[in-house]
Amino acid sequence: MNFFLVFENYFEIKPFISNLETEKISNKLFLYKKNNINYYLFVNKTEGPLNLLDSLYFLKKEYKIDFIINLGIAGSIQKNLEKNRVYSIKTVTNINLNETKVLRPPIDTDIVLDQERDLLTVLYLQKGNKKKWKYFGDLVDMEGYFVAFFCDKYSIPLMILKSVSDYNDNINKSDNLEAANALYNYFVSNISYFQELGRGKYSLEIYKHIDFSLKNISDVNKLSSYLSSNKFSFTERNQIYNKIKINYNKSINNYFNNKKVLKDEKKNKNKGFLFIEENIKNKKRYTEKFSGYETVTVENYLDYFQYKIKRNYSNIFIANKKGSVIKHKPPKYGRKEFINVSVTNGYNCPFNCSYCYLKGWFRSDDIVIFANKEYIWSRMKKFIQNHEDKKIIFYFGDFCDALAFDKITENVKYFSEKIKDIKNVLIEFRTKSINYSHLIDMDLASNIIIAYSITPQKIITRNEKNTANLKQRLQALRALNDSNKTISVHFDPIIYYENYYKDYKSIIKKISNIIDEKNLFSISVGVLRMPKKVYKTIKNNEPTSVLKDLKKEKSMYRYSKKLRDNIYDKIKNELMKNFNENKIYICMD
Numbered sequence: 336m337n338f339f340l341v342f343e344n345y346f347e348i349k350p351f352i353s354n355l356e357t358e359k360i361s362n363k364l365f366l367y368k369k370n371n372i373n374y375y376l377f378v379n380k381t382e383g384p385l386n387l388l389d390s391l392y393f394l395k396k397e398y399k400i401d402f403i404i405n406l407g408i409a410g411s412i413q414k415n416l417e418k419n420r421v422y423s424i425k426t427v428t429n430i431n432l433n434e435t436k437v438l439r440p441p442i443d444t445d446i447v448l449d450q451e452r453d454l455l456t457v458l459y460l461q462k463g464n465k466k467k468w469k470y471f472g473d474l475v476d477m478e479g480y481f482v483a484f485f486c487d488k489y490s491i492p493l494m495i496l497k498s499v500s501d502y503n504d505n506i507n508k509s510d511n512l513e514a515a516n517a518l519y520n521y522f523v524s525n526i527s528y529f530q531e532l533g534r535g536k537y538s539l540e541i542y543k544h545i546d547f548s549l550k551n552i553s554d555v556n557k558l559s560s561y562l563s564s565n566k567f568s569f570t571e572r573n574q575i576y577n578k579i580k581i582n583y584n585k586s587i588n589n590y591f592n593n594k595k596v597l598k599d600e601k602k603n604k605n606k607g608f609l610f611i612e613e614n615i616k617n618k619k620r621y622t623e624k625f626s627g628y629e630t631v632t633v634e635n636y637l638d639y640f641q642y643k644i645k646r647n648y649s650n651i652f653i654a655n656k657k658g659s660v661i662k663h664k665p666p667k668y669g670r671k672e673f674i675n676v677s678v679t680n681g682y683n684c685p686f687n688c689s690y691c692y693l694k695g696w697f698r699s700d701d702i703v704i705f706a707n708k709e710y711i712w713s714r715m716k717k718f719i720q721n722h723e724d725k726k727i728i729f730y731f732g733d734f735c736d737a738l739a740f741d742k743i744t745e746n747v748k749y750f751s752e753k754i755k756d757i758k759n760v761l762i763e764f765r766t767k768s769i770n771y772s773h774l775i776d777m778d779l780a781s782n783i784i785i786a787y788s789i790t791p792q793k794i795i796t797r798n799e800k801n802t803a804n805l806k807q808r809l810q811a812l813r814a815l816n817d818s819n820k821t822i823s824v825h826f827d828p829i830i831y832y833e834n835y836y837k838d839y840k841s842i843i844k845k846i847s848n849i850i851d852e853k854n855l856f857s858i859s860v861g862v863l864r865m866p867k868k869v870y871k872t873i874k875n876n877e878p879t880s881v882l883k884d885l886k887k888e889k890s891m892y893r894y895s896k897k898l899r900d901n902i903y904d905k906i907k908n909e910l911m912k913n914f915n916e917n918k919i920y921i922c923m924d
């Protein structure tokens with residue numbers, strides 16, 4: 336097997352060629368052989384990214400490249416990272432830090448060792464370690480992205496190891512040499528893992544599909560032997576990789592022991608930044624509510640709400656919405672007699688349901704809360720004036736959950752005041768959240784609708800883990816009904832499983848005993864569907880069994896027409912036994 340160690344600078348490769356018994360192939364390429372592995376050491380001699388890419392293309396023509404490790408020094412923009420310590424890179428992004436602009440989206444590496452960090456590759460020296468930059472990554476270099484780009488293009492497994500030479504401020508030669516020595520020592524102390532990696536026929540392929548640490552190499556090799564002795568085809572192997580990701584929580588041992596485990600989505604992400612735009616009023620309200628986040632004041636949230644790079648961090652943006660706020664809903668959405676329009680009051684949602692259409696909608700999954708209610712209301716008012724005498728429903732919560740942060744934003748209270756005397760206009764706040772208690776004693780206008788999406792507990796456990804459970808949602812409906820709020824219920828999305836009908840039947844019965852007819856505004860029925868882009872994002876990033884029965888139909892993935900019609904018939908019939916038919920509608924089909 337041929338493993339290529341790629342260095343940009345000569346001082347970085349020097350400890351390797353001085354201490355290892357290498358054979359010189361050219362003045363840029365050396366070979367070190369150990370048992371079954373040829374380690375080719377290539378140095379770009381500080382000739383920059385274009386030459387580096389050129390050389391890699393050339394090497395690929397000359398040699399079979401099984402694996403590339405980019406090794407080098409990097410500046411740290413995190414003060415808490417140690418100098419001369421080696422970090423394994425998880426993602427690498429091409430960025431202009433001075434202009435806060437992501438130039439090319441992040442690329443994931445395939446194999447990590449330990450101490451995972453995110454790398455930023457800049458095109459020219461950009462000194463400093465501004466607090467805001469930490470949002471994008473931890474370490475800065477000038478070549479990592481280009482190696483990753485090459486590996487990505489040719490599907491070559493990649494590892495990046497960076498040794499911290501400085502804090503991206505005062506770069507000097509002796510620091511560089513120490514960091515380069517640290518890199519060599521780190522490589523040598525971990526060489527047994529690389530040797531093991533060369534043993535498994537499919538080990539590199541496994542790493543390409545499932546992101547394990549190299550320290551898991553014995554499990555990976557065990558899986559490789561199993562695949563090899565059973566002579567599984569490429570497609571069969573891919574199915575096994577997907578199974579390990581979806582059903583076995585990325586554990587090879589669980590797979591062999593047939594111990595199915597759902598992905599631990601509840602595991603908290605690290606709290607990252609609370610970005611607040613500088614002209615937001617009453618910033619304290621947000622800093623107090625989101626304590627634990629590092630607060631940074633910025634001019635425009637869009638400079639940061641770009642690509643999500645550090646995926647194990649959750650960040651929050653408090654911003655003012657600019658531009659358009661109102662968008663017509665697609666045809667067949669909502670009750671026919673109304674103009675149905677959505678209002679943008681935030682982006683993304685903390686609940687992370689496995690089928691959520693927001694996955695892949697934005698480049699980042701960070702949460703954005705729009706604080707300028709006055710502006711949002713001014714746009715709604717204009718819409719109302721332009722549609723005088725028409726019945727309108729504004730929907731909050733299209734790009735977020737409408738109640739998840741309502742205790743902070745107080746949107747329901749504010750907009751209730753605004754529309755209480757405009758009888759042809761309603762506003763619906765749609766949620767799966769437990770945050771409704773603050774509404775109970777509020778004197779809400781009757782044209783404010785609080786809407787709950789309802790799914791059986793089986794689906795909540797499997798696909799909506801961070802939301803309110805079924806019991807809590809039914810309790811919410813009861814409390815809202817008993818305090819005379821206007822309510823809608825959405826059986827949307829219905830996710831098909833063998834006994835779904837029995838579960839829905841029982842839920843419908845319970846709800847009919849909870850909500851008084853006078854408080855019910857509507858009940859919708861919708862079956863799981865998602866745009867192609869969302870389907871692909873879920874399939875690539877977090878494959879889940881929820882995608883199983885979906886088929887492509889025009890630009891959407893849906894269940895077959897036969898299955899959908901069957902679901903609609905059964906659920907609608909059940910609803911009609913318990914509720915007024917005029918309030919029931921099928922959504923978007």
Ligand code: SF4
Nearest residue numbers: 684686687688691767
């Ligand atoms: S509650 Fe709604 S918006 Fe939030 S993750 Fe789930 S499906 Fe998406």
